[in-house]
Amino acid sequence: MRDLIRICKSISDETRIRIVKVLLERKSLCVCEIMQALNITQTRASKNLRILKDAGFVLDKRKGSWVHYSINRKMPEPYIKMLSKLLKQSLNDDEGILKDKKRLSEVVKLGEVSKCKGR
Amino acid sequence: MRDLIRICKSISDETRIRIVKVLLERKSLCVCEIMQALNITQTRASKNLRILKDAGFVLDKRKGSWVHYSINRKMPEPYIKMLSKLLKQSLNDDEGILKDKKRLSEVVKLGEVSKCKGR
């Protein structure tokens, strides 16, 4: 019960839904790519990623200075699996989500030198 | 986005998950049956039912003095449909849920004259 509630709460927030939606677009993203894609502060990105991680929704992997986050596609709990699927099907016409994806493609494509020189 | 968040929030609470789980056991239940099954106050039952109703998870139907609530199985939003399915598969071994179901079967079977003379 506790787990289920934690998981549901983790996607009951607009910022975190947006994070999941951009993560579903790529194999993995580092925090600075996510904050640029969503146009949010670093604190906000980090804290919400922590919540998604604690829920089991995303995995993190340190690579030097960068931490790469990815959707947990390996051995997710059944709840996570179903909800990832739900989110994958959802909001694909949403204005805000489309903007995030657009910014994401720009950030990842151009490297965006000012921040995140990781690519 | 707003709808999705409202729906996820509606099942991010133990009381409401318990309500959905007992409602999944029957065609419909009135408020007093639900409050007895979960052993909670009337206020708590009513308020949480309202939240589930606003999310589109449950339907209500007045029958005289009683209001019968049921899972929205007719034309639920895709989100609701998937999440109902998820909840149907979930927590079937959960101690608390089993207790709720046990109390439910007693309440509905015996009529429990002290409250809810609706049956």
Added chain:
DNA sequence: TTTCTATATGCGAATATAGGCATATAACAT
């Protein structure tokens, strides 16, 4: 070492949520 860059986190303020008590409303019975 010091100095960057990337990320995490403690604290505090604003806001949201849950649930109790009292009360309101609705339907029915007398």
Added chain:
DNA sequence: ATGTTATATGCCTATATTCGCATATAGAAA
């Protein structure tokens, strides 16, 4: 009409959540 039962809701308090600021930590580079 009055009373009784079922349900809903306004107000209040306790608790939780979100997020910004400042700061801490971690790794790479100089």
